[in-house]
Amino acid sequence: GENVEQHPSTLSVQEGDSAVIKCTYSDSASNYFPWYKQELGKRPQLIIDIRSNVGEKKDQRIAVTLNKTAKHFSLHITETQPEDSAVYFCAALRRTGANNLFFGTGTRLTVIP
Amino acid sequence: DTGVSQDPRHKITKRGQNVTFRCDPISEHNRLYWYRQTLGQGPEFLTYFQNEAQLEKSRLLSDRFSAERPKGSFSTLEIQRTEQGDSAMYLCASSIPTGSGNSPLHFGNGTRLTVT
Numbered sequence: 001g002e003n004v005e006q007h008p009s010t011l012s013v014q015e016g017d018s019a020v021i022k023c024t025y026s027d028s029a030s031n032y033f034p035w036y037k038q039e040l041g042k043r044p045q046l047i048i049d050i051r052s053n054v055g056e057k058k059d060q061r062i063a064v065t066l067n068k069t070a071k072h073f074s075l076h077i078t079e080t081q082p083e084d085s086a087v088y089f090c091a092a093l094r095r096t097g098a099n100n101l102f103f104g105t106g107t108r109l110t111v112i113p
Numbered sequence: 114d115t116g117v118s119q120d121p122r123h124k125i126t127k128r129g130q131n132v133t134f135r136c137d138p139i140s141e142h143n144r145l146y147w148y149r150q151t152l153g154q155g156p157e158f159l160t161y162f163q164n165e166a167q168l169e170k171s172r173l174l175s176d177r178f179s180a181e182r183p184k185g186s187f188s189t190l191e192i193q194r195t196e197q198g199d200s201a202m203y204l205c206a207s208s209i210p211t212g213s214g215n216s217p218l219h220f221g222n223g224t225r226l227t228v229t
């Protein structure tokens with residue numbers, strides 16, 4: 001099966017600074033890597049995703065990079081704002097066979113105004 | 114709201130009782146997933162349906178757990194003889210396959226189960 005590790009578990013940044021969250025995965029067959037944001041008491045919401053045929057994807061202040069050789073991917077948030085404070089989860093999914101996402105343990109991001 | 118809906122939002126039950134949760138996926142999504150999330154952890158996969166067929170079950174899904182999706186639309190998750198360790202948030206998600214691979218999962222707000 002897949003094993004996804006996520007670091008750090010908590011992250012505090014000053015408003016306006018950048019935040020980086022890193023994940024590694026174990027199954028080289030995994031080829032889809034979404035990131036979810038979960039606010040307290042709410043559903044996980046997809047914020048960005050990347051497929052294994054792409055090395056980087058950007059959406060406004062959020063970017064994800066993927067290194068297939070090293071089997072790690074990272075979330076980058078620039079110009080952080082207080083509303084970015086939440087728990088962020090990375091995940092990995094195999095395209096064929098298993099159709100379930102394996103999630104990391106989450107990173108609690110706090111943006112200090 | 115045309116997203117994934119789950120009912121109930123909260124359920125408190127006594128140990129040993131049976132509980133059933135319902136999930137209504139996004140209407141055109143033929144894939145439906147159940148996940149369990151405990152405090153401070155990421156969601157853990159429980160089971161997956163494509164239309165009415167249950168295609169995969171996690172080893173986390175003990176014999177006390179059963180899920181159905183009889184008409185390929187809504188799904189139910191039943192837990193029999195609940196234990197305190199079953200206390201968690203039960204999340205449902207749905208997706209639709211795309212030509213390029215799996216599409217994103219859309220989660221519901223979950224059912225929070227507390228077993229006393």
